[in-house]
Structures are given as C-alpha cells and as structure tokens.
Amino acid sequence: MGYYTWQAQESHCVICSRSLTGRQERYCSNACRQAHKRQAALTNDAALGKRTCDFCERSFWPESKRQRFCSPVCADGKRSQAEDARWDAVCQLDGCEDNAGWDGTGRARRYCSRAHQQKAYRLRKKAEGTA
C-alpha cells in the first residue's frame, strides 16, 4: 500500500477538470493556465464593486478604478459645477461680500482685490503673532 498513497491525492486541472500528471499542479496545459488568468482578471473587475456617481449619486459599475462618474455627461456636469463655484466665489476677507473675480482659468481667486488679499495676509500675521 503505502507506496502509492500519492495516487489518492490525484488532482485535476482547475479549468477543464482533466486529471493532472507528473509535475502539473493546477493546470493541465498552458491554455488552461491562461484561461485561469483571464478568469481571475474578470473576478478582479467585479471586486471593484458598484460605486456612487460623484454628480448624480446614482450607483454604477465602474470600468476602471479611477472612474468617478456614471457617464461623461455627469463628469461634465461636475466640472461646470466646480467652475460655477469659482465664478461665484466671494472674497474671503471678513466683512467683504464682493465676488472674488475669477478670470476663468486656473485656481479660484480668494479675494476681490490685491488690497483685500494683503489686508487678510496682515490680519493673519497679526493673529499668529498674538497666538
């Protein structure tokens, strides 16, 4: 008996279930190894899971790890929303309600004017000095 116990652990290809021989451990052939890799990749994608669109809040299946919107329309919507927020930004100096006056490119402006920017800067320095 004892000599042949390894036969009791006869294994099968994880893809096609053909019995394996010799040194084959999980796959009977290269084709099955490739097939298993592809399967694993698919499972990986599913593991991405459903996501909630950053704009319309509908849930969707992302096609990539970085996808944040359910559709290009929502991506555009979010972009113009962010742009609107920049157009609408108000001067951050206490007591000033003026529009910060974004010029349509780059980062949002934080103050309506250079004077207010400097005033805010001086106030901040003063606050730090007394802290």
Ligand SMILES: [Zn+2]
């Ligand atoms: Zn196989």
Ligand SMILES: [Zn+2]
């Ligand atoms: Zn959406």
Ligand SMILES: [Zn+2]
């Ligand atoms: Zn201002």
